[in-house]
Amino acid sequence: MELINTTRFAGQLVVLPDKDGFETLVAVLKGTFAIGRGECVPAEEQAPIVAADEFNGKPGESSTKYESDLAPHKPATDVVLLGHAHAPKPGTRHVDVSLSVGPVKLAARVHGDRRWGYVLGIARITGPEPFEKIPLVFERAFGGVQPSKDGEGAEGAEQRNPLGVGYVKKKRRSYINGLALPNVEDPRRPIKRLGNKPPPVGFGFVGRHWFPRRRYLGTYDAAWKADRLPLLPRDFNDRAWCGAPAALQASPHLVGGEPVRAASVSANGPLDFRLPATRPTIEAHWGGSWTPLAPLLDTVVIEPDSSRVCMTWRASLRIHGRVREMRAVRMTAAI
Numbered sequence: 001m002e003l004i005n006t007t008r009f010a011g012q013l014v015v016l017p018d019k020d021g022f023e024t025l026v027a028v029l030k031g032t033f034a035i036g037r038g039e040c041v042p043a044e045e046q047a048p049i050v051a052a053d054e055f056n057g058k059p060g061e062s063s064t065k066y067e068s069d070l071a072p073h074k075p076a077t078d079v080v081l082l083g084h085a086h087a088p089k090p091g092t093r094h095v096d097v098s099l100s101v102g103p104v105k106l107a108a109r110v111h112g113d114r115r116w117g118y119v120l121g122i123a124r125i126t127g128p129e130p131f132e133k134i135p136l137v138f139e140r141a142f143g144g145v146q147p148s149k150d151g152e153g154a155e156g157a158e159q160r161n162p163l164g165v166g167y168v169k170k171k172r173r174s175y176i177n178g179l180a181l182p183n184v185e186d187p188r189r190p191i192k193r194l195g196n197k198p199p200p201v202g203f204g205f206v207g208r209h210w211f212p213r214r215r216y217l218g219t220y221d222a223a224w225k226a227d228r229l230p231l232l233p234r235d236f237n238d239r240a241w242c243g244a245p246a247a248l249q250a251s252p253h254l255v256g257g258e259p260v261r262a263a264s265v266s267a268n269g270p271l272d273f274r275l276p277a278t279r280p281t282i283e284a285h286w287g288g289s290w291t292p293l294a295p296l297l298d299t300v301v302i303e304p305d306s307s308r309v310c311m312t313w314r315a316s317l318r319i320h321g322r323v324r325e326m327r328a329v330r331m332t333a334a335i
Helices: 213-217 222-227
Strands: 002-005 010-017 023-035 040-042 064-066 077-081 084-086 094-101 104-111 115-119 122-126 133-135 145-147 154-157 259-263 271-274 281-286 289-292 296-303 308-318 326-332
Touching: 002 010, 023 281, 023 326, 077 094, 084 094, 094 296, 281 308
Parallel strands: 002 326, 077 296
Antiparallel strands: 010 023, 023 040, 023 308, 084 133, 094 104, 094 259, 115 122, 145 154, 259 271, 281 289, 281 326, 296 308
C-alpha cells in the first residue's frame, strides 16, 4: 500500500480494527501553520505524526501534552491550547484567559500561587502572589489526591483530575495547612471555602481515564470477557477518542476558516486570526479505481508560545478482507 502525499504536510496510513473488529484503513494528514497577523501560512518545519501519547513529564504522573494522532475516528473536532497564561504587567496577581474557535469557547481565571493557611484557627486563602506566566496544564487546576494520615494509600482522589491541586477529602489540619490551591479555575465557581469542589478547568487534553471521559469507554465485565474480548465493548462510545475539554469539542466538525480569538496567552498580546481554510482531498486506489474519501478536520492544537497551530484531518474506509486490494492512497491540498 503506497502513500502518495503531494502536500507539504505530514501524512500516515494505518489499518485498525473498528469497534466490531473489521479492518479499517485510516488516513491521517497533519498540517502545521505559523500564526501571523490575522492569517496563518504553512510552517517551514512541519510537526510529525504523533504515534503514541506524549506527556508533560513522567507518563502516568503528568498530564498529556500531545495525544496520539492515530485515533480511528473522532465524532467532533478537538480544540486544545498548549501554553501559558501571561501577565500583562509586573505585579499582576490574576488574569482572565479565554479561547474561542468558531462556535466553541472556554474561559478561566488564572491566579498567582495561593495556599491554605490558618488565622486564629480558621482556614483562609493566602495570596495570590504576583506572576509573569503560569503553564495552562491540569496540574495547576483543581484536583489531586489526599494521602492517608499514615502515608499508606489515599483518603480520596478527584476523579475528574487526579493530577491537580486543592482537593480535600478529610479536613485534617496537618494536610490542609500550606496546601496549594489551583492557579487555574472557573471564574463562575471560584474556591471560597474548604470543601468546595469546582470543575477542573484546563485547555489541554483530558486524561483518558478521567471522568467524564472514562464513561465513554464502555463496560468491561464478565459478559464482555465471555462474548467480546479482545474487541471493544458494545457500549463503547467514539467520544472516548475526543480528548479536548467538553467545552472545546466542536460538533459538527470544524471545516477551516473559523475565527480564533485568545486572550492572555501570549506575551505579544491577544491572538486574533482565522484557521487556514485548507480543504485537503484523500483518495484510495482499490478495486481498480480511485475512491474519494471524506477527510474531516478533527484536531486543532494551538501553541501560542511557538506561534503555530496544527490541524489534523482524518478519513477512513472499511476494507475488511480486502486489504490486499488497496494499492495506494493519494493526499492533496491546495494552500
